[in-house]
Amino acid sequence: MAELTPAVVALGMFDGVHLGHRALIERAVDEAKRRNAKPVVFTFSNHPMEVLGGGVRLLSSIPERDRILCALGIREVASVPFTRELAALSTEQFAELLLGRWRVRSLIVGYNYTCGAHGAGTPETLAQIGQERGFSVIVVPPVLFEGAPVSSTRVREALERGEAERTEQMLKRRYTLSGTIVENRRIGRRIGFPTANIEAQPNRVIPKDGVYATYACVDGAYYRAVTNIGTNPTVHGDRLTIETHLIGLDADLYGKRLTVAFRHYLRGELVFSSLDALKEQIRLDIAEADAR
Numbered sequence: 001m002a003e004l005t006p007a008v009v010a011l012g013m014f015d016g017v018h019l020g021h022r023a024l025i026e027r028a029v030d031e032a033k034r035r036n037a038k039p040v041v042f043t044f045s046n047h048p049m050e051v052l053g054g055g056v057r058l059l060s061s062i063p064e065r066d067r068i069l070c071a072l073g074i075r076e077v078a079s080v081p082f083t084r085e086l087a088a089l090s091t092e093q094f095a096e097l098l099l100g101r102w103r104v105r106s107l108i109v110g111y112n113y114t115c116g117a118h119g120a121g122t123p124e125t126l127a128q129i130g131q132e133r134g135f136s137v138i139v140v141p142p143v144l145f146e147g148a149p150v151s152s153t154r155v156r157e158a159l160e161r162g163e164a165e166r167t168e169q170m171l172k173r174r175y176t177l178s179g180t181i182v183e184n185r186r187i188g189r190r191i192g193f194p195t196a197n198i199e200a201q202p203n204r205v206i207p208k209d210g211v212y213a214t215y216a217c218v219d220g221a222y223y224r225a226v227t228n229i230g231t232n233p234t235v236h237g238d239r240l241t242i243e244t245h246l247i248g249l250d251a252d253l254y255g256k257r258l259t260v261a262f263r264h265y266l267r268g269e270l271v272f273s274s275l276d277a278l279k280e281q282i283r284l285d286i287a288e289a290d291a292r
Contacts (some may be wrong), residue, residue, distance in 0.1 A: 007102035008032040010041045010074070011109050013048065013152075017068045018170050020110065020143040020150045028108040029073035035105040039121040041074050042083040042098060051082050053145045057205045059175070059226030066172075088232055091121030104135040111141050145170055147257050162208035162265040174215070174261035175243065177204065181218075181253045184241060193282050195228075196253045198260070206240070212291035213264040216246045218256050223249055226282075226289045227260050230269035245282070247290050264292055 010028040014021045025041070032039035043065075049056040054211065060068070066077045080086075089097065095118050098104055107126055112262045115121035127137040142149035150170050159175060167175050179198030197215070200206055209230040216225035223246040231240060244260050266285055272278040 004101070006035070006037040006102040006105055007035045007040045007076075008035060008106045008108060009098060009102060009104055010039070011104050011107060011113060011115070012043060014041065014043055014065055014069060014151045015047065015056075016155055016171055017065055017072075018059075018111075018150050018155055019145065019172055020140075021073065022062075022172060023143050024108055024110055024140045025072045025074060026137060031076055031106050031108065031138060036219060037105045038075050038102075039073060040070050040076040040078060040102065042078045042080075042101075045079045046082050047074060048082045051084060051087060057156065058203055059152055059159075059171075059205055061178075061204070064176075064178075065092040073243060088117050089120050091116035091125050092129060094121060095133065104133075106136045106138055108138050108140060111139055113139075124155065127142070159205050159207045162210055162212075164207070164212060164262040164265055167262070174263060175205075175207070176259050176261045177201075177206075178257065178259040179242075181256050181258050183254055184243070193245050193279070193286075194250055195245050196258050197241055197243050198258055200242055202239050206242075207262055208265070209240075210268045211266045211285050212262050213292050214244060215261040215263065216244050217261070218246070218253060223247055225260065226266070226285050227262070228269070245286065249284060264289075 008028050008031045010024055012021065012024065027040045047056050047058060062079060065104055066079060069077050102136065107130065109123050109126070113123060115150065121138055123139045128138050144150070149156070155167055156169050158170065177198065179201070181196045182199060184197045196218070207229060212226040212227045214225045216223045225244050225246050227244040229240070229242050242260070244258065266288055270281070272281065
């Protein structure tokens with residue numbers, strides 16, 4: 001049987017990889033260097049709430065989250081499905097699961113971390129097991145923003161209020177949505193402002209309806225852009241759309257991958273009296289987005 005790899009293991013869901021998560025990952029990487037071990041993350045490929053009930057909208061796709069974790073210095077992300085069977089494990093059984101994958105030197109957890117059946121596993125109970133099994137448990141305190149701990153919930157709430165700048169501060173990056181560009185009604189092109197449209201993913205946090213100054217990335221190139229989220233009431237839209245006008249680019253983009261990074265909230269969605277009034281407002285939106 002192959003010898004297990006010495007590891008420092010960070011535990012959590014890490015949705016969005018916000019400032020609190022980053023502090024935890026930084027501590028894991030530092031501890032791994034000190035212990036001559038591999039910095040790894042043990043996490044899930046689906047959110048636990050999807051199994052336990054209630055549902056949750058994500059701040060990052062699983063591949064995006066894993067890429068960010070690796071960019072921060074993590075050398076292995078073990079992303080496993082969260083199941084009812086996994087949820088039913090005792091704290092001791094959960095610890096054994098980790099010890100079966102690595103020679104654990106330390107576990108790195110957040111101040112409010114829980115695991116095991118009914119969340120009975122806490123940093124304190126893990127530390128008791130660690131004393132018997134030869135690993136330490138390091139608890140990372142909360143990271144404060146505007147006087148309160150940063151959390152995925154706070155980031156979601158900021159996005160739902162259209163607070164792109166506050167979201168960026170808590171994530172230490174701009175919030176992004178990505179998707180394949182799909183054909184819509186081509187109304188933007190008919191009025192002189194072609195848009196690239198991506199589908200709203202039901203399991204992702206969608207920022208507040210309105211118009212945003214954004215950056216758009218397609219084919220490896222970046223553009224200043226204006227993105228509208230809403231139902232397009234002026235032209236009698238009946239479903240949520242995410243439409244982006246890439247400033248200075250007029251090309252056939254259908255089928256290409258588009259990533260939109262939200263910079264500033266410009267205005268709410270409005271109903272205009274005519275297409276000419278809508279066109280004039282779009283010109284103003286583009287000028288403001290291009291200048292910021």
